[in-house]
Amino acid sequence: MAEHKTITAALIIIGNEILSGRTQDANLAFLGEQLNELGVRLREVRVIPDVEDTIIETVNTLRQAFDYVFTTGGIGPTHDDITSAAIAKAFGTELARHPEAEALLLGHYKPEDVTPARMKMADIPVGATLLDNPVSKAPGFRLENVHVLPGVPRIMQAMFKLFSHELVGGEPVLAASITSRVPEGTMASKLGEIQDSYPDADIGSYPFIKDGRAGACFVVRHPNKQTVNAAAEEIVEAIRGFGAEPEADERP
Amino acid sequence: MAEHKTITAALIIIGNEILSGRTQDANLAFLGEQLNELGVRLREVRVIPDVEDTIIETVNTLRQAFDYVFTTGGIGPTHDDITSAAIAKAFGTELARHPEAEALLLGHYKPEDVTPARMKMADIPVGATLLDNPVSKAPGFRLENVHVLPGVPRIMQAMFKLFSHELVGGEPVLAASITSRVPEGTMASKLGEIQDSYPDADIGSYPFIKDGRAGACFVVRHPNKQTVNAAAEEIVEAIRGFGAEPEADERP
Incomplete structure (x- = not known):
């Protein structure tokens, strides 16, 4: 453990529609799992509105505090897409x-669909590296440690998979889950x-709570497989000690 | 509009299991919708790990910045439940x-289930007001403008509904949604x-993207019904202008 630096990340979800409850975010769970596999610990997520000052302040705070920052949302063609400018x-x-x-956009759209609004998606902060979009072409970008991605989960996920090998992770954290109907208060x-x-x-x-009965899932996380297995085995023994x-696995 | 103060809220989701992607949060969408109906604008959400210093710093930052703060997670009986102490x-x-x-817990549990771990759920910050839990009895609490709730969605939701009438909201924001297969780039x-x-x-x-075809949902939000309807009608006309x-309604 001690030889390895812990690599951390933060996610900024930009969008009024998430805060209003209208749209259920799906990007956090995806990124949390993917980063974990790469040995990057997602340590903080902030959901913020499409407000320029808030985006600027949040990005500047988190890019100092974490090794990697990811943003989702706000890079489309409409007036409420203000992430790139921010x-x-x-x-x-x-x-x-x-x-x-x-060139990517001009090659993708039919001539009659080339509008100023769509071409706005080719306006990128100077110094940024493009991140390819295999679904709908309009790229995201990386500027230093900040990765700017779209909000549509299918597109975001396809893009992430194209550049994720470039992320330098630390030691991956291994996990074991043990679920039982022994309530957590009994096991505590x-x-x-x-x-x-x-x-x-x-x-x-x-x-x-499932089928009217309480239960709990216990999760052990550690980079070392032996440690995970040993702790998980003790949890299994404890569950058997309570006659269960x-x-x-339940995923609540 | 100008006579009404905007009432704001922030949500702090506390839990390693959300950040690891293991558990999909369901509390943000619920609270976002409920608060909106009460005329309270959910303006920021932070997802943070079960780390005492992080909880303290996040709570102290957000309770100054917003009218209401809600926290979910970390008030159960196990060693990783550190929210109340933080x-x-x-x-x-x-x-x-x-x-x-x-008294609530002693009345709820069978004598053999009264353990020190479960009774830890009766340890509450001095000065707090209890928030009733109609599902599993262990209460949440309110301290000034901070409402501390459990993470299990069914319990959190039942508790919220018992105290939400006490929240003082501003003007509710009304919304209209218009969905079509006109791509947002065309409408932009x-x-x-x-x-x-x-x-x-x-x-x-x-x-x-649905059934391989692009579409977009346009949402108008404003406290005034006439304004919402007038803007929505113009959006419908614009969609018809593109032959659609x-x-x-689609909820992506």
């Missing part, structure tokens, strides 16, 4: 027509003891 | 056994003009 301001750079992005004391035996493991308890058996 | 520290107060909370210019005609309305464009008709 990112340029956050970095003190200009927004300018990017020749490669322009024993679980605390197990946590104390493995102080650098992260042991979480996630209660649920582990069940198929 | 909130006490954020407010510079003590965590102490709350007689009413204690016209939509920008409509936004300019209704500068204090919030007009959003949310693209989607509005369709049933």
